[in-house]
Amino acid sequence: MSYVIRRLRAFPLVLIGVSIIVFIAIRLVPGDSITAMLGTEAGLLTPQQRDSLAIYFGIDQPWPVQYWRWFTGLFSGDLGISVTYGKPVLSVILERFPLTLELALLAMLIALSIGVPAGIFAATRNERPADLGVRIAAMIGQSTPSFVVGLVIIYILSAGFGVLPTMGAFTPFWQDPLQNLGQMILPAITLGCAFASSVTRVTRSAMLDVLSDDYVRTARSKGASERSVVWRHALPNALVPVVTLSGIEFGYLLGGAVIVEQIYALPGLGRMVLEAILQRDYALVQGAVLFIALNFMIVNLLVDLAYAALDPRIRLEGR
Amino acid sequence: MATEMKPILSVRDLHVSFGPAASAKEVVHGVSFDLGVGEVLAIVGESGSGKSVTALSSNRLIDYAGGRITSGKIELLRADGSVLDVTSAGKQELTGIRGAEIGVIFQEPMTSLNPVLTIGTQIEESFRLHRGLTGAQARVAARDALERVRIPDAERRLKATPNELSGGMLQRVMIAMALACNPRLLIADEPTTALDVTVQAQIMALLAELKRETGMSMIFISHDIGLVAGIADRVLVMQDGKVVEQGELSQILDKPQHPYTQHLLHAVPHFSSGTAARTDGARTIAPLPRPTLEVDDLVVRYPLKGGWFSKPVGAVHAVDGVAFDLMPGETLAIVGESGSGKSTTARAVLGLVSPTRGAFSVEAQAARPGQSRLPVQMVFQNPYASLNPRLNVEQILAEPVIATGTPIDKAVRDRMVALLKRVGLPEDSLARYPHQFSGGQRQRLCIARALMLNPSVVVLDEAVSALDVSVQARVLELLVDLQHEYGLAYLFISHDMAVVERIAHRVAVMYAGQIVEIGDAKSVLSDPQHPYTRKLIAAVPTIDRRNQHFELDTRQVPSLVRPVGFEPPVANWLQCGEDHKVRAEV
Numbered sequence: 001m002s003y004v005i006r007r008l009r010a011f012p013l014v015l016i017g018v019s020i021i022v023f024i025a026i027r028l029v030p031g032d033s034i035t036a037m038l039g040t041e042a043g044l045l046t047p048q049q050r051d052s053l054a055i056y057f058g059i060d061q062p063w064p065v066q067y068w069r070w071f072t073g074l075f076s077g078d079l080g081i082s083v084t085y086g087k088p089v090l091s092v093i094l095e096r097f098p099l100t101l102e103l104a105l106l107a108m109l110i111a112l113s114i115g116v117p118a119g120i121f122a123a124t125r126n127e128r129p130a131d132l133g134v135r136i137a138a139m140i141g142q143s144t145p146s147f148v149v150g151l152v153i154i155y156i157l158s159a160g161f162g163v164l165p166t167m168g169a170f171t172p173f174w175q176d177p178l179q180n181l182g183q184m185i186l187p188a189i190t191l192g193c194a195f196a197s198s199v200t201r202v203t204r205s206a207m208l209d210v211l212s213d214d215y216v217r218t219a220r221s222k223g224a225s226e227r228s229v230v231w232r233h234a235l236p237n238a239l240v241p242v243v244t245l246s247g248i249e250f251g252y253l254l255g256g257a258v259i260v261e262q263i264y265a266l267p268g269l270g271r272m273v274l275e276a277i278l279q280r281d282y283a284l285v286q287g288a289v290l291f292i293a294l295n296f297m298i299v300n301l302l303v304d305l306a307y308a309a310l311d312p313r314i315r316l317e318g319r
Numbered sequence: 320m321a322t323e324m325k326p327i328l329s330v331r332d333l334h335v336s337f338g339p340a341a342s343a344k345e346v347v348h349g350v351s352f353d354l355g356v357g358e359v360l361a362i363v364g365e366s367g368s369g370k371s372v373t374a375l376s377s378n379r380l381i382d383y384a385g386g387r388i389t390s391g392k393i394e395l396l397r398a399d400g401s402v403l404d405v406t407s408a409g410k411q412e413l414t415g416i417r418g419a420e421i422g423v424i425f426q427e428p429m430t431s432l433n434p435v436l437t438i439g440t441q442i443e444e445s446f447r448l449h450r451g452l453t454g455a456q457a458r459v460a461a462r463d464a465l466e467r468v469r470i471p472d473a474e475r476r477l478k479a480t481p482n483e484l485s486g487g488m489l490q491r492v493m494i495a496m497a498l499a500c501n502p503r504l505l506i507a508d509e510p511t512t513a514l515d516v517t518v519q520a521q522i523m524a525l526l527a528e529l530k531r532e533t534g535m536s537m538i539f540i541s542h543d544i545g546l547v548a549g550i551a552d553r554v555l556v557m558q559d560g561k562v563v564e565q566g567e568l569s570q571i572l573d574k575p576q577h578p579y580t581q582h583l584l585h586a587v588p589h590f591s592s593g594t595a596a597r598t599d600g601a602r603t604i605a606p607l608p609r610p611t612l613e614v615d616d617l618v619v620r621y622p623l624k625g626g627w628f629s630k631p632v633g634a635v636h637a638v639d640g641v642a643f644d645l646m647p648g649e650t651l652a653i654v655g656e657s658g659s660g661k662s663t664t665a666r667a668v669l670g671l672v673s674p675t676r677g678a679f680s681v682e683a684q685a686a687r688p689g690q691s692r693l694p695v696q697m698v699f700q701n702p703y704a705s706l707n708p709r710l711n712v713e714q715i716l717a718e719p720v721i722a723t724g725t726p727i728d729k730a731v732r733d734r735m736v737a738l739l740k741r742v743g744l745p746e747d748s749l750a751r752y753p754h755q756f757s758g759g760q761r762q763r764l765c766i767a768r769a770l771m772l773n774p775s776v777v778v779l780d781e782a783v784s785a786l787d788v789s790v791q792a793r794v795l796e797l798l799v800d801l802q803h804e805y806g807l808a809y810l811f812i813s814h815d816m817a818v819v820e821r822i823a824h825r826v827a828v829m830y831a832g833q834i835v836e837i838g839d840a841k842s843v844l845s846d847p848q849h850p851y852t853r854k855l856i857a858a859v860p861t862i863d864r865r866n867q868h869f870e871l872d873t874r875q876v877p878s879l880v881r882p883v884g885f886e887p888p889v890a891n892w893l894q895c896g897e898d899h900k901v902r903a904e905v
Contacts (some may be wrong), residue, residue, distance in 0.1 A: 213430065214425060214427055214430040214431040215430065215431055215432055215433040215434070216383075217380060217383065217384075217425065217431070218423075218425065218431045218432065218433070218493070218496075219433065219444075220380060220383060220417065221378065221380055221417055221418065221421075221422070221423040221425075221497070222417060222418035222444060222445050222448060222496065222497075222499075223414045223415065223416070223417035223418035223419060223445075223448050223449060224414070224418075224444065224448060225414055226410075233433050233436075236435045236436075237433070237434065237435055310435065311434065311435055312434070312435060312480040312482060313434055313480070313482045
């Protein structure tokens with residue numbers, strides 16, 4: 001417990017660091033909110049109009065002042081107002097987040113439920129044709145861009161089976177689970193494909209290592225069946241790298257999957273951030289990046305806790 | 320009685336190969352032996368002699384290591400009186416005999432238990448597999464199994480994971496597991512090689528007792544004839560995958576027929592209580608020369624932190640007030656168990672750990688950076704891990720010279736060639752890489768590397784422990800010759816008393832971070848004064864003492880963790896010989 005508290009104490013520092021970098025980086029991009037919003041018509045503004053718009057957006061002040069204002073706002077939960085949506089940044093993000101979270105969870109579920117068994121399957125048939133097959137499939141899955149996978153899936157389903165991905169306005173899971181899953185399953189598979197391929201490869205190599213360990217030999221010397229040797233003795237020892245990989249991938253997915261959201265027309269975080277950058281929606285970009293960084297830190301903390309749960313040799317307390 | 324005489328295991332003309340059929344390499348060439356019921360057979364040989372492969376063929380564990388029985392027969396007499404040919408048995412039959420009829424204990428207890436499962440779960444598994452016990456019944460059976468191997472506080476240990484127990488405890492757990500279902504045959508594959516000598520004695524005593532209790536048969540694999548002398552009925556000597564000699568224990572020990580058996584018995588250091596100690600010590604010369612190395616009040620402590628604010632809560636006193644000096648041309652052996660602080664002392668002398676306090680003076684301390692003469696060099700235990708596989712021999716030998724900032728010129732190259740020749744490596748080795756050498760050759764390479772800078776002190780940290788016995792003997796000879804030639808002072812860290820006896824002029828015994836006894840080798844080894852030294856020496860297995868009974872002792876080594884600011888009481892030394900003193904225990 002004290003470990004978790006110590007980790008949480010580091011969060012604000014990281015977040016401040018991230019926020020300063022984003023704050024500066026987005027302002028280094030040429031153009032500002034006004035030109036981005038009005039396009040060429042921005043040239044028609046009188047200096048007075050331009051100034052009052054700048055005051056409205058809060059970009060009339062020097063950077064440090066802008067940062068300080070924004071930073072102090074954080075403590076009251078105020079991330080600023082999004083220029084493009086005309087709403088508080090936090091509510092824009094929270095609107096988009098459930099979809100992204102669900103998509104990431106589904107993709108991970110798919111990846112683990114395909115990748116782990118496939119990796120074990122390959123490892124226990126090391127260098128035999130079945131192993132080679134799995135490795136080739138994993139290589140293809142990993143190296144094919146997700147938009148290709150997505151388009152191929154849509155093509156096969158619509159042309160081959162006459163099933164079309166459920167389009168239309170996004171339905172949250174709690175409103176209509178079936179409708180929601182219909183919308184989410186294809187994007188999840190698309191994301192899960194590459195994810196599963198990495199999981200397969202990592203599981204395979206970790207299992208190969210573990211299967212040659214001494215305690216596996218001990219288990220066999222006790223007369224344990226191959227199934228018990230693999231699932232009970234070897235797998236728990238091989239899971240640490242799989243958890244590491246899953247944590248990293250999951251963290252990325254929580255930042256949104258731009259291409260997949262675009263293909264399946266899903267209103268997720270990824271597209272929102274992309275648009276916010278194009279629109280120079282400073283407050284929204286800052287808020288979103290901060291939010292994504294926070295997610296990443298939480299996922300990393302969970303990964304470290306998972307290590308300790310998996311392996312009693314890893315002691316978090318007192319570190 | 321006639322049926323009783325049937326051997327429990329009968330191996331005939333066993334051939335085992337490794338690798339794919341097309342390029343298979345045969346490592347066991349036609350081994351045959353019989354093992355009687357209740358008999359202990361020792362298989363003795365050096366690494367690569369095929370002793371483990373032979374033994375692990377009897378339950379076909381060798382299949383999982385990439386081995387294949389290409390021909391021969393292994394007949395196992397099962398508990399119900401039927402005979403099973405292991406070479407042609409199916410998967411089901413094999414898992415049926417493993418654990419139930421044949422138990423195995425392996426060399427490395429630290430890695431042979433599953434790190435993520437509790438001790439209890441791992442022992443219960445055997446009962447679950449072969450006895451069909453579950454839940455509370457399995458738990459009770461597991462506790463009984465732990466008690467049988469004399470593990471104190473068994474109930475609580477069941478919930479421990481392997482990382483919470485010492486090596487000796489883990490090997491007991493391994494034995495408990497292997498014997499859980501009362502197998503009639505136990506294969507012990509170098510079960511004590513990774514353990515300290517006193518722990519080894521404990522495990523051997525335990526195995527002997529359990530064998531008396533259960534009447535099981537045993538195959539005991541070892542490279543150490545002295546060790547098997549106390550337990551074996553018959554001995555089988557293997558070399559290069561063949562049996563060179565087998566027979567009754569006394570016959571092999573007293574009238575060895577084959578030259579290799581004679582070599583194993585005589586060329587290999589056996590502990591002889593100080594009678595074989597060296598007599599060419601530097602302290603025999605009348606005016607004592609200036610010591611090459613003086614260590615005074617060496618203290619190494621690692622602070623322990625805890626609580627919410629990482630406050631210091633104590634310290635591990637790894638080395639506490641160690642003092643000794645080392646003359647030119649002298650070997651001081653530091654002996655003790657793992658955790659006694661002997662390696663930490665060596666590392667502090669090398670500057671690899673920074674001492675909490677203490678004074679060193681090295682005769683050649685005047686060496687300035689950039690001068691190609693550095694006082695202290697080292698040779699480590701594992702010759703496989705202490706050579707960078709990406710560097711060739713020339714680069715390896717150049718490293719210490721480069722570290723002093725000296726350019727590699729003709730003179731340095733000449734020295735490389737001369738040293739290679741001196742340590743007994745071919746001159747054309749310079750362009751070769753470490754993997755092209757055997758373990759013994761690599762250790763010679765490490766020695767050559769240590770000598771590149773013409774040091775005055777060489778720290779040898781278990782430098783011959785990883786080598787095969789006969790290789791070990793030759794490397795020891797080389798070390799002694801080099802010492803005479805260059806007047807080297809050796810700080811020799813070892814747990815192996817037989818090796819220490821061959822190379823040391825003086826011996827320092829370390830226990831719980833402190834030197835408890837120090838003096839000339841002959842005096843310390845033949846007439847130990849401190850209770851710990853006595854215990855240590857009594858635990859060394861020897862051929863002469865093979866019938867001595869060693870008492871089981873389950874006490875643990877005291878903890879080295881002390882409260883903040885703790886200072887040990889000043890040592891009170893008792894002189895008990897011209898050069899022999901012992902710490903008085905309060």
